Structures are given as structure tokens and as C-alpha cells.
Amino acid sequence: MTKTAWVFPGQGSQAIGMGLDLLELPSAQRHFEQAQEILGWDILEICQSQEDKLSRTLYTQPCLYVVESILADVLLDRGNTPNLLAGHSLGEYVALYAARVFDFEAGLRLVKRRAELMDSASDGMMAALIGFDRAQLEQQIQQTPNVVLANDNSPAQVVISGTPEAVKDVLAKIKVKRAVPLNVSGAFHSPLMAEAANEFQEVLESVPFADAQVPVLSNVEPVPTVEAAALKNRLQLQMTGSVRWQEITMQLPVEGIERVVEIGPGKVLTGLIKRMCPDLVLENVGSVADLPAE
Structure with missing residues (x-):
């Protein structure tokens, strides 16, 4: 059995029109409806907005979370299982969802608040x-x-x-x-986000975390763990801490990973991994067409 890691991209990988093809999947429709109730706006409308609302942090992060979560769910439903999970910045939330640390709704509520706080950050x-x-x-x-x-x-x-x-x-x-x-509102992943991180902590503390079903490599600490408390603590540190993606990548072969699947729009992460770990088999699942047959 080939040891496989799933990785999830973050802000910057979004693309106009992403997620529209997912409508043909019954499970996706439920997620889109649930997201509209939580967010108060339509993911698919934003994803095809001609005003490029999708590039605004407030919208980018929830849209990526929803689209990537749907793709991950379909892969899991079709019998695909990863041995390790990681996500770049916002992508870490999808990794935790895929590991069943929290459910779709709890994850989206966290991402919604994170996006609001980061979008309102300034002077960075x-x-x-x-x-x-x-x-x-x-x-x-x-x-x-x-x-x-x-x-x-x-x-x-x-x-x-x-x-x-x-x-x-x-x-x-x-x-x-x-x-x-970069076209962002603030100095993300720096101590200048401390005020936003403090506000976010209140929301994070209110969400119960379960132990992960698959080990997760975190941005601020690229060491795999399944422990709920550790994963929550790492997520809290993420807003002001550095995204240590190079270390995450170099950890993959150490953990015996042979194959990496990037789940979400674009090929940013597989592009980075290819240059650092050329021996790994790399795949991308960014649309319905990329999904394995049922």
C-alpha cells in the first residue's frame, strides 16, 4: 500500500469559477446550502463574481474551505484514505476537517471568523x-x-x-x-496579528476538538500528531506564527510518504514539493474531472 499524504492549499490558490462543477454531486449541494446559512452569502455566486470578490480575504477563505472540504469528502466516500494530512495556512483547517477533528459546520464557523478578523486587519x-x-x-x-x-x-x-x-x-x-x-489587508502570520489572534482565541476555545483520525502536520510545528489539545493549540498560534511549509515538505519522506495529493484549486503546493522532494509521486484533485471513479 502506497503511503499517501493529502495537502490542502490556502489563500492565493483560489480561481474564478472554482467549485461550479461540484454542483453535479448531491453531497456538494448540501454543503453549499449549509454554507449559505452560516455565511449569509452564496459561495458559488462569489466564485463566479466578475468583480473578483473571490480575491478578498473575507470571501477567499470560506470559499476555499468549502470547495476543498467537498473534494476531500468525495475522496473519502470513494474509499481513498490518507496516511498523513497537512494544509498551507487556511488549508490546515481543511486538513483538520478531513481528519475529523471537527465537523464541516464547526470548521466553517471558525474559518468565517478568521476571515473576518484577517480581512479587517490593517497597517500591514x-x-x-x-x-x-x-x-x-x-x-x-x-x-x-x-x-x-x-x-x-x-x-x-x-x-x-x-x-x-x-x-x-x-x-x-x-x-x-x-x-x-501580495494583495492582502494585513501582515498575516506575524506578531502584528496578535490582537486578531486574541479575539479568535475566544471562538476557538468554544469549539470542541476530537483527536484526529489521521496524523496532521501543523504550520507552526511540522511534527505529526493526532492529539486534539495539541492541534487546537497549534491552530491558535498559526495566525501570528510562520507557515513552515519547507519543513512540512521535508518531513513527508521522513514519515515514509511516497505519494502526495494536493486537493483544491491550482498546483502551488505540488509545485513546491516537486522541487524539494523530486522522488515523490504528485497528483492534483481540483475538480470533479480529477476525482477517481466510484
């Missing part, structure tokens, strides 16, 4: 860096207040987060092949 900036000297970058971050390494995605691709002044200061002092400011 994030920038993706491609092609840089890591030692030089880490030294500048260390010497510059109010900026951190927010997403350590791979040796060649990271995201820094902080006040606009601090981020621009770091970029001015390092050699980088490409720096792309």
Missing part, C-alpha cells in the same frame, strides 16, 4: 520573494523591527510580513530576483 504588508540569499535575508530581518519571515515555502520562495515601512526597508537592502507585494 506582505511580499513574496523569489531568488535571494537566505543568509542575507535572515540577517536583515533580524536587524529590522516589525518584519518577519511569514511563509517559508521553499529554499527559493518565501513571504515576508510586517509594517509597510519595515518590509520596504528589508527589500531595499537585499538582492532579490523578484519581489511581489
